[in-house]
Amino acid sequence: MKKLIIILSSAIIAVSVFSACGKSGENVSSSSPVSSQTSSDETEKNEAVIYIGSGTDYKESLVLTDEEITPELLIGKISEFTGWNLDLADDVTTGKGGMTVCFAKTSSIFTGPPEEQNEDYFVYDKRQLCQEIFDSVKHTLQYNFVDPKLGNPEELNVYFCTENNEPITIDDIGITIPLDEPYNGLEDGEGGGTSEQDIKTAQCKFEGLGDSHSVEVILNGEVEVFQFYDEAVAEKLSSMTPGDMFSCEYTIDENTSTKTLTKITQ
Numbered sequence: 001m002k003k004l005i006i007i008l009s010s011a012i013i014a015v016s017v018f019s020a021c022g023k024s025g026e027n028v029s030s031s032s033p034v035s036s037q038t039s040s041d042e043t044e045k046n047e048a049v050i051y052i053g054s055g056t057d058y059k060e061s062l063v064l065t066d067e068e069i070t071p072e073l074l075i076g077k078i079s080e081f082t083g084w085n086l087d088l089a090d091d092v093t094t095g096k097g098g099m100t101v102c103f104a105k106t107s108s109i110f111t112g113p114p115e116e117q118n119e120d121y122f123v124y125d126k127r128q129l130c131q132e133i134f135d136s137v138k139h140t141l142q143y144n145f146v147d148p149k150l151g152n153p154e155e156l157n158v159y160f161c162t163e164n165n166e167p168i169t170i171d172d173i174g175i176t177i178p179l180d181e182p183y184n185g186l187e188d189g190e191g192g193g194t195s196e197q198d199i200k201t202a203q204c205k206f207e208g209l210g211d212s213h214s215v216e217v218i219l220n221g222e223v224e225v226f227q228f229y230d231e232a233v234a235e236k237l238s239s240m241t242p243g244d245m246f247s248c249e250y251t252i253d254e255n256t257s258t259k260t261l262t263k264i265t266q
Contacts, residue, residue, distance in 0.1 A: 043066070045064040045065065045066065046064070046065050046066070046068065046069050047063070047064055048063045048065075048069045049062055049063070049143065050063055050074060050081060050136075050140055051136060051140045051143060052081060052121060052132070052136045053132060053135065053136060053139075054135040054136070055135065058139060059120070059121075061081055063077050071092035071101070071141055072091060074144060075088065075140075078133075078136055078140065081118075081121065082118055083117065083118045083121070084107075084113075084114065084129070084133060085108040085114070086103070086107055086108065086133065086137075087106045088101070088102060088104060089102045089103060089104040089105075089163040090102040092141075097157060098157030098158055098182060099141055099145075099156065099157070099158050099159070100159040100160075101137055101141075101158065101160050101161075102160075102161045102162060102163070103160065104162070104163060105162060107133075108133065109130055109168065110162075112126045112129065112253075113125075113126065113129050122229065124229065124260060125173075125251075125253050126170070126172070126253065130170065130173070130175060130186070131185070131186045134177070134183055134185075134186070135185065137158070137160075138158040141158055142154055142156045157182035158182060158183055159179070159180075159181075159182055160177045160183050161177070161179055165179070166179075167179045199251060200249065200251065200252065201248070201249050201250075202219055202220075202248055203245060203248075204217035204224075204226075204245070204246060204247075204248060205217060205243060206240040206241070206244040206245075206246060207223070209237060210225060212234075213229060214227055215228060215261070224259060225259070226250060226259045226261045227260045227261070228260065230261070230262060230263070232263075232264075233262070233264055236264045237264070247265045248261055248262075248264045248265060249261075249262050249263040250262060
């Protein structure tokens, strides 16, 4: 495992992009913002911050550990906090062009959200899950291995790939992460986000709430279970009694076939 302590400098920014999964064989080492502190029993702890979210919205969690702070450890901590499978196919590599993270095919990027999700890190569908995984890993690596006093952490390029040095391609949601380009987020409209034709309408009979995020209804004469996470939907459902009819809009996750209520129209 390579020691991955990085200072972003003009040399890093100026160098050309390296192949996403190719091993550069060139480690960058010097001081980093990863710090340590001494607890009451005088045991020195290494300290890092995990960032989980997407875009500019992240939940921060402090990590104290006796272990060396490495990219693999931080990615493992993201997995522990969220419940997402973040298996790696290889060690994270580094060079003058940035860092490369190679996910295994068993990771949640390919398999989708876990059946029982952590409410604090709930995602609605596989596309949102992928974006949060990529964004969280990128942001966490940038802000733990680049000293903000010496450079802009966001200038550190982070690449993603999968097994056998292949680009990440997720056909069911139309996402491809190229090998030779640093990850810069999933653009709006990329990857099969919910579009107008993905929204279905129906008239249902209310049967009862299953838990805080599920409801049992009669749809087309069959018992169906819908998920819901919108506060307005939750409020309307909580006021219903068995037998009440209502019109709604919902989506279906193509990967898991999960139906999610997005709006109650009547």
